[in-house]
Amino acid sequence: MEQINFNILAFYGFAGLAVISALMILMSKNIIHSVFMLVLVFLSVAAIYIITNAEFVGVTQIMVYIGGILILMMFGVMLTNRIDGGKMLTEHRRIIPAVLLGLGLAFVFYSTLQTKFPLAEFGPQSELDKSVTETIGINFMTHQLVALELTAVLLLMALIGAAFLAGSKFEDKK
Amino acid sequence: MIPIEHYIVLSAALLIIGLMIIIIKRNAIMVLVGVELILNAANINLVAFAKNDPLLTGQMMSLFVIVIAVAESAVALAIIYQVYRHQQVSNIDELDELNG
Amino acid sequence: MVDLNSILMLAILLLPLVGGLLAYMAGNRGGGVTIATVFAAVLGIAVWSFLTIPAGTNLQADWIRLGEYSFAVGLWYDQLTGIMVMVVALIALLVAVFSMEYMKHDESRARYFGLLGLFAFSMYGIVLSSNLLLTFVFWELVGFSSYLLIGFWFDQVKPPLSSFKAFVMNKVGDAGFLLGIFVLYAYFKTLNIAELLVLAEAGLDIPDAMLFMAGLGLFLAAVGKSAQFPLQTWLPDAMTGPTPVSALIHAATMVAAGVYLLVRVFPLLSPDVLQLIGVIGGVTAFTGAFAAFAQNDIKKILAYSTVSQLGYMVMAIGAGFPVAAFFHLVTHAFFKAGLFLCAGSIIHYFHETNHDHDFDAQDIRNMGGLRAVLPITFVTFTICTLSLAGIPLFSGFLSKELVIGGILSSDLPSIVSIFALVSVFMTAAYMGRLYFRVFFGTQVKSRFVENIKMKLPLMVLTALSFWAVFTLNPFGSHNGVTDSLAQIIFNPEMAHYTWLPILSVVLAVSGILVAYLYVEKGMLVKPVSASKKIWGGLSANNFYLDYFHRKIVAGGAMKGASFLFFFDKKILDRLIDLLAKAEVVFAHFVGLIDKHVVDGLVKLLAWTARFAGGRTRKLQSGNVQMYFVWALFGLLIIVYFLT
Numbered sequence: 001m002e003q004i005n006f007n008i009l010a011f012y013g014f015a016g017l018a019v020i021s022a023l024m025i026l027m028s029k030n031i032i033h034s035v036f037m038l039v040l041v042f043l044s045v046a047a048i049y050i051i052t053n054a055e056f057v058g059v060t061q062i063m064v065y066i067g068g069i070l071i072l073m074m075f076g077v078m079l080t081n082r083i084d085g086g087k088m089l090t091e092h093r094r095i096i097p098a099v100l101l102g103l104g105l106a107f108v109f110y111s112t113l114q115t116k117f118p119l120a121e122f123g124p125q126s127e128l129d130k131s132v133t134e135t136i137g138i139n140f141m142t143h144q145l146v147a148l149e150l151t152a153v154l155l156l157m158a159l160i161g162a163a164f165l166a167g168s169k170f171e172d173k174k
Numbered sequence: 175m176i177p178i179e180h181y182i183v184l185s186a187a188l189l190i191i192g193l194m195i196i197i198i199k200r201n202a203i204m205v206l207v208g209v210e211l212i213l214n215a216a217n218i219n220l221v222a223f224a225k226n227d228p229l230l231t232g233q234m235m236s237l238f239v240i241v242i243a244v245a246e247s248a249v250a251l252a253i254i255y256q257v258y259r260h261q262q263v264s265n266i267d268e269l270d271e272l273n274g
Numbered sequence: 275m276v277d278l279n280s281i282l283m284l285a286i287l288l289l290p291l292v293g294g295l296l297a298y299m300a301g302n303r304g305g306g307v308t309i310a311t312v313f314a315a316v317l318g319i320a321v322w323s324f325l326t327i328p329a330g331t332n333l334q335a336d337w338i339r340l341g342e343y344s345f346a347v348g349l350w351y352d353q354l355t356g357i358m359v360m361v362v363a364l365i366a367l368l369v370a371v372f373s374m375e376y377m378k379h380d381e382s383r384a385r386y387f388g389l390l391g392l393f394a395f396s397m398y399g400i401v402l403s404s405n406l407l408l409t410f411v412f413w414e415l416v417g418f419s420s421y422l423l424i425g426f427w428f429d430q431v432k433p434p435l436s437s438f439k440a441f442v443m444n445k446v447g448d449a450g451f452l453l454g455i456f457v458l459y460a461y462f463k464t465l466n467i468a469e470l471l472v473l474a475e476a477g478l479d480i481p482d483a484m485l486f487m488a489g490l491g492l493f494l495a496a497v498g499k500s501a502q503f504p505l506q507t508w509l510p511d512a513m514t515g516p517t518p519v520s521a522l523i524h525a526a527t528m529v530a531a532g533v534y535l536l537v538r539v540f541p542l543l544s545p546d547v548l549q550l551i552g553v554i555g556g557v558t559a560f561t562g563a564f565a566a567f568a569q570n571d572i573k574k575i576l577a578y579s580t581v582s583q584l585g586y587m588v589m590a591i592g593a594g595f596p597v598a599a600f601f602h603l604v605t606h607a608f609f610k611a612g613l614f615l616c617a618g619s620i621i622h623y624f625h626e627t628n629h630d631h632d633f634d635a636q637d638i639r640n641m642g643g644l645r646a647v648l649p650i651t652f653v654t655f656t657i658c659t660l661s662l663a664g665i666p667l668f669s670g671f672l673s674k675e676l677v678i679g680g681i682l683s684s685d686l687p688s689i690v691s692i693f694a695l696v697s698v699f700m701t702a703a704y705m706g707r708l709y710f711r712v713f714f715g716t717q718v719k720s721r722f723v724e725n726i727k728m729k730l731p732l733m734v735l736t737a738l739s740f741w742a743v744f745t746l747n748p749f750g751s752h753n754g755v756t757d758s759l760a761q762i763i764f765n766p767e768m769a770h771y772t773w774l775p776i777l778s779v780v781l782a783v784s785g786i787l788v789a790y791l792y793v794e795k796g797m798l799v800k801p802v803s804a805s806k807k808i809w810g811g812l813s814a815n816n817f818y819l820d821y822f823h824r825k826i827v828a829g830g831a832m833k834g835a836s837f838l839f840f841f842d843k844k845i846l847d848r849l850i851d852l853l854a855k856a857e858v859v860f861a862h863f864v865g866l867i868d869k870h871v872v873d874g875l876v877k878l879l880a881w882t883a884r885f886a887g888g889r890t891r892k893l894q895s896g897n898v899q900m901y902f903v904w905a906l907f908g909l910l911i912i913v914y915f916l917t
Contacts, residue, residue: 011176015184022191022211031201038207041188045214048184051176054221057233057240061217064240069210069247076203076251080258090201093267097903098197102190104910109186111917113179135230136237144234151241158245165252193906197899205899267897 011051018044031077031088035070042066056133181222188215200265202254206247213243280333282323283349286359287398289316290366294391298384305387306374313370313394317363324356332404332468343463350404350468354600358401358534361604362527364738365611366394368731369522372615375727376518376622386426386516393419397527401534406455406465409535413451413499416531417444420523424515436511443508447498447532454491457484458542467538474541482544489547492539493554500532502588503558506581510565513573517621520573521614525580526607533587533603537596552592552686556693559585563700567707571636572617575708579662580610582697586677589694595680602673605661605739609670612658612735619651619728620644620712638708642715652713654732659709661739663702663782666775669739674698675775682774695781702782706789 021040028034042065049058081088130138140148192211199205217236224232258264293312297305334348370390377383396419399412418441425437459465461480462473480488496502501509512524523529536543536551543551562582569575583606590599617636623644624635634640645652661668664675681694 008176011180015180018184019187019191022188025204025207025211026191026195026198031204034204034207038210041211041214045188045218048218049221052181052221052225054224054233054236057217057221057236060237060240064244065210065214068244072247072251073203073206076206076254079255080203080264090199090204090265092198093200094197094899094903097900097907098194101197101903101906101910102194105190105193105906106186108910108913109182109190113182132230132233136234139229139231139234143229147238151238155241155245158249162248162252165249166255168256197903267899269898 007051011048014044014047014051018048029089029092031081031090035073035077038073039066039070042070053132056136178222178225181218185215185218185222188212188218200267202257202264202266203251205266206250206254209250210243210247213239279323279327279331279351280349282319282327283331283333283351283402285319286316286323286363287349287395287402289319290391290394290398292391294388294395297391298388300384302381302383305384306370306377309387309390310367310370310374312391313363313367316394316398317360317367320356320359320363323351324353324360327351327356329353330468334404334466337407345407346405346466347408348404348466349402351402354537355401357600357604359398361607362394362397362401364734365522365526365607366390366397368611368615368734369518371727372521372618372731373516373518375725376618377516386423389419389422389426390519390522393423393523393528397531400531404466404468406458406467406470406539409467410448410451410455413495413531413535414448416528417441417448417499420444420512420528423519423523424512426515426519430514432511433514436508436514440508440512443505444498446505447495450491450494450498452491454488454495457488457491460484461488470539471541482546485542485544486546489543490550492535492542493547493551496532496536496588497554498532499535500529500584500588501558501581502532502554502584503561506558506562509581510569510574510577513571513577517573517614517618520577521611521618524577525610525614529580529584530587530603530607533584533591533599536588536591537600537603540591540596543591548592548594549686550592552589552681552684552690555585555588555590555592556686556690557585558582559589559697560693560700563697563704566704567700570639572620572638572641572708572712573614573636575638575704576610576613576617579613579701579705582701583610583662586674586694586697589686589690590677590680592690593677593680593684593686595676595684598673598676598680602677605669605673608735608738609658609661609668612654612732612739613662615728615731615735616651616655616658619648619732622728623648638711641712643713645713650729650732654736655709655713657736657739659705663705663786664698664778665782666779667741669741671775671779672741675778678778679774695778698778699781699785702785703789706786707792710790 018041021037021044025034025037025041028037042061046058046061046065049055049061077088188211192208192215195208195211196205199208217239220232220236220239222232224230224236254264257269261269263269289312293309293316296312297309300308329352331351332348333350334346336344337347338345370387373386373390377386380386393416396412396415400409400416403409403412421437421441424440425433427433428437455465458470461484462470464470464473498505509524509529513520515523559582562578562580562585566575566578566582569578583602587599587602587606590596590602620641621635624640657668661670664671678691678694678698681691
């Protein structure tokens, strides 16, 4: 019981951290702050994965998101804003429609969770006869092989495309 | 044992915050940040439901989502960069050449 | 399941495709050798399969499963298939060898040889398919690859137009094919040809009208592909493609596909359809032969001759003698391919020796005295011409006798028999005209040595135009080939006419004689030029069928429209004019009311519209994020109404 309590506590802690950092991204006008807050969100989501018996996904999350996407975004920020020592700020617009929509969606989710949820009838947590990583590895090479290959091709195309887009100089027509 | 509703609430919260970021922020990079948040919200659901699946299909789907998110953000950043270089604009709502 | 026979059949089908790809990748230098090697291999396999594979071997696989329906595809092999495969393989090989020489200066030979492979693949597909669905797939593929080959020189003016025309004309037929397939599937729940034939033998439980529709659809497919009246106009235009392609596709194989299909599904054709088929075939044979008179392009003459000969085959089907049709198909494939390759050889000679750009290498008025220049071509052309004209000792005589005998002993209208017999005379005459124009006469030039790559195909095709290939008796039409075919195809006993061979030989010889006297001796000029005045235009323009398509079918719609326009303008407008004058008087009264009451309403409406427009216009702000807001808003509304 001690173990489970600790798990739930950790879940609440990380979930709270994720939501609070996400809210800070929403509130803050400073782009650099926002991106650093995004690190916190990703880290706490990774922690939640690890609590949920998904070590492999958690580690991937840390490696890919924090190691890759965030760095990419920092570069993006640097490249698309004039760096002159001042703060990099962004403005907020359309606050009222955003808040209204957010409330509307929250209401939709709230009312959905209020109804008796067939998802709650899931069976007990299944016992794996191998470790999570091993299961994922085997499944990737058997059931999901086509998807894996397709993803690889997609990734390659995206990288070539990105390199081409960022590298090419279009004629200035003005 | 963490109830599955908790995960759903967390992912719903992240989803709504991500949507609001997309709508509110003017900077293109921040819009991308919102999209990443939404993808994370979806991933949380996938992983949570995979707990009861001996084949771990959900976890694998979340791995695919991560990979595709990488591709998406790389291409999106390349486009943002190119637009910035071309028009010296980094705010999305200034790109309104298609307005009616 | 995977035994040797299946492997052989799959090899015949797939080798050309692989070979085509290889030839394309081998580039301009190695493409010809590659495709020729592959075609030779296919010919070897075809002969071997003919000797070893038992009739009725089939290979089947499920293709699409839709609920409880499943569509199968499969291959089928019997002797009919075997003979057809061998004919196609042999001619494809010879054409590939010939092309290596003919196309040696072309910049994109690799593409050419690749396309030959693709075409052969699709043709074998039609021949081997056991199933109308698969046949249709390959049918389209054949049309497509023929489109590519006709338009091979797409940087010139004419080829793209004529390839487009061929494609469209074929599509008309294909629509019929689909219709036939739909009707058959609706009533029999199978498209397997063998099963359909068994059902047909057992007595069909299908309304007569529907059976007529199905037969009509399948026949329409053959009309398109085999260039029958009134869709035959694409074939002469298709001569803008490379000449070896004309020999392969537009003489021997693709145009024969329609006849082959009819032979395959013969028992499904109802008597009414057969009557129609016979008449259409007769009209085609006659008009084709007639149109060949006034042409001056060597390839066009041969093309119209092909149309006419295809008409014979279709007539034989209509008469109820598919064996005769198939036999004529085989013999015609050899001698017509030979004639086309001769034409290719002649054109090649002019291309090699005459570099004048305004010189038309295909115009027979520029030719003459080639007998001494191109000896092998001369011999081949002579023999193939005699075979085409139906002179005894040559293969064309045998098959043509069979066909005409069939027509006479059938219950087709007698006009069809007259068409058939007159066409024999005309065939001999226009071929004679072409032959004497080209090979005799005065413009003797220095001897030109034909390349071995050109000689060899010509000689093989010459050899195959002799009677002995098919039967030992040069006058008897019952022979080994037809007898073995009769076991698998429905073949009724044919009435025997002893006077028929004599009559047709007399007709053929007199045709050649007339041509000889006219071209060589300059006699008969007066009657010919008199008839030229009357018939020349009709013949030169193929009965104005192109004009018919363009003017009547396409133009008819325009004419109708302009008539309606005229009616509108002259009569309706007058009435309206009167009405209008009356109304003007009335309008002055109404105007007063209008100004004050109605205008106010209209202005209110306009103001409302502008107001709404102004509001909604803001939605299209070009602001992506606002679009997103509206999209989500719409989603919320949908969720609200759904729950």
